[in-house]
Amino acid sequence: MRITPEMLARQARYAGRSARRIAGEPALARDLPRLLATRGRGTMALRLPWLPFRLIDELGTVVGPGTRVFEYGGGGSTLWFLDRGATVVTCEHHPGWADELARVVGGSWAADRWTLLRRSDADAYAAYVAAIDAYPDLHFDVVVVDGRERARCATAALPKVAPDGLLLVDDVDRERYRAALDATGWTRRDIVGFAPAKPTLAYTAVLTRPA
Numbered sequence: 374m375r376i377t378p379e380m381l382a383r384q385a386r387y388a389g390r391s392a393r394r395i396a397g398e399p400a401l402a403r404d405l406p407r408l409l410a411t412r413g414r415g416t417m418a419l420r421l422p423w424l425p426f427r428l429i430d431e432l433g434t435v436v437g438p439g440t441r442v443f444e445y446g447g448g449g450s451t452l453w454f455l456d457r458g459a460t461v462v463t464c465e466h467h468p469g470w471a472d473e474l475a476r477v478v479g480g481s482w483a484a485d486r487w488t489l490l491r492r493s494d495a496d497a498y499a500a501y502v503a504a505i506d507a508y509p510d511l512h513f514d515v516v517v518v519d520g521r522e523r524a525r526c527a528t529a530a531l532p533k534v535a536p537d538g539l540l541l542v543d544d545v546d547r548e549r550y551r552a553a554l555d556a557t558g559w560t561r562r563d564i565v566g567f568a569p570a571k572p573t574l575a576y577t578a579v580l581t582r583p584a
């Protein structure tokens with residue numbers, strides 16, 4: 374990937390915003406030592422989701438054998454869920470990344486619990502967003518929206534989340550996801566903190582069906 378001046382400027386803005394947020398709420402830096410301990414390794418090598426450490430800890434208490442997971446966007450999260458015995462469906466748009474995931478997971482003891490749905494971006498992500506439609510309603514215990522077209526994916530996922538399930542939407546500091554998440558009417562809890570392989574604060578929404 375080519376690093377552009379716009380990307381650098383965006384990262385600098387994120388870093389400034391994280392520093393200001395931590396200055397006002399120092400507890401948010403709690404997991405900085407865990408980030409430093411990863412020593413620059415990527416989430417795939419770490420076999421960790423690209424989510425705040427405190428959310429990974431929380432997921433660790435509910436994910437295990439039999440947990441049904443659907444994720445838009447694969448990577449370290451795929452390996453982490455599979456390592457815990459979950460059954461995972463990954464929808465991935467990037468052919469090269471899908472190949473890499475298939476190489477890492479394929480042939481392992483977890484491969485029979487994993488379904489990779491390769492969906493192109495050629496149709497403005499219509500098939501990508503709709504990939505979850507093939508599954509029964511209330512089927513998934515955890516849905517992770519961490520790939521492309523997150524507002525549309527979150528909306529498509531709603532009927533598929535189990536009654537006590539979790540819908541996770543990453544990077545909700547991006548204003549463009551707000552309207553779709555507000556429209557769900559679901560209970561929302563935001564988890565903010567350091568995440569593996571990310572030098573700035575991560576913001577993930579945990580959505581649950583209203584009681």
Ligand SMILES: C[S@@+](CC[C@H](N)C(=O)[O-])C[C@H]1O[C@@H](n2cnc3c(N)ncnc32)[C@H](O)[C@@H]1O
Nearest residue numbers: 415416422423446447448449450467470519520
């Ligand atoms: C935010 S990432 C998804 C991360 C995944 N859910 C996880 O927790 O590891 C969104 C997309 O970026 C791409 N991607 C993920 N990890 C990558 C990496 N290390 N290098 C390049 N592209 C990556 C994939 O196409 C993926 O669908």
